[in-house]
Amino acid sequence: MKRLFLVSLLVAMGRTAHAQDPTALAQRLAERIARAPARAVGLYYRSLAGSDSLLIGANLRFHAASTMKVPVMIQIFRDADAGLLRLDDSLTVHTAFPSLVPAEAFIVGKEDDSDSTLYESVGRNRSVRELLELMITRSSNLATNILIERVGAVRAQASARALGAWSIQVLRGVEDGQAYRAGLNNTTTARDLGVLLIAIVQGRAASRPSCDSMLAILGRQEFNEGIPVGVPPGTRVAHKTGWIGEVVYHDAAVVYPARGGPYVLTVLTGGIKEDSVAHNLVADLSRLVYGTAQPRP
Secondary structure: OOOOOOOOEEEEOOOOOOOOOHHHHHHHHHHHHHOOOOOEEEEEEEEOOOOOEEEEOOOOOEEOHHHHHHHHHHHHHHHHHOOOOOOOOEEEOOOEEEOOOOOOEEEOOHHHOOOOHHHHHOOOEEEHHHHHHHHHHOOOHHHHHHHHHHHOHHHHHHHHHHOOOOOOEOOOOOOOHHHHHOOOOOEEOHHHHHHHHHHHHOOOOOOHHHHHHHHHHHHOOOOOOOHHHHOOOOOEEEEEEEEEOOOEEEEEEEEEOOOOOOEEEEEEEEOOOOHHHHHHHHHHHHHHHHHHHOOOO
16 A cells, blocks of 8 residues: 655754754654554754754644643643642543534443543542543543543643644543544644643743643553663653554653753654554654764763
């Protein structure tokens, strides 16, 4: 089957000491992407130590999978800053939710969730803080739906767009099969996710303490098969993954190199049938970016 890869390639170069040769990096990344059995790949890279950026298919739209949990997290912290909720507030754990399709409902089951521990608390209360941790670090779908029910998908989308993620769609919770079949899906681009991570790093997504808390939670991510594999052991990486088997695999990260300032890298992939192949692609792209992002001594 003919593979569709690079739709757009834009390299914006600034005179900083951080990125050595963005044009050469773009070529190497494009060559690696071209070898992948992917339907599409979107990549966004930006050094936070300067103005350099590199975009490869960065405005291609993908099913967001669990990366949509980043704007939900942002909305939770914005509401906490505004006094609309407290992170220690308790929410009742339940598994039934209204579908985005009118008059329909759906059940979230642990067989389709990457975290099974929360299901042991059905009928009991858990704090917003605990649910946030599970939503990001273990990508709990159940925790996500409980939190979306609290803050609203529409509000999470509006806040994300106000921060510059102008095309992101946060329509609903996770595992809403009726909505999925109706084509009502959460979607994002590599640029959207990159912009949100930059807003968190720069303290614009919420208050500075809240943004620091978000980075700490992202740094405790338990699924590290993508971008973290491409950087030296011990390198700090704050990131969020998302995947739907044979449909998409994504990783969106803030990377803190040993030398130089941090950078944001988001890689979205679609149509790779084997998880390991998708993981290896993202790890290879991460490795190429890290090697170029390090300043020369």
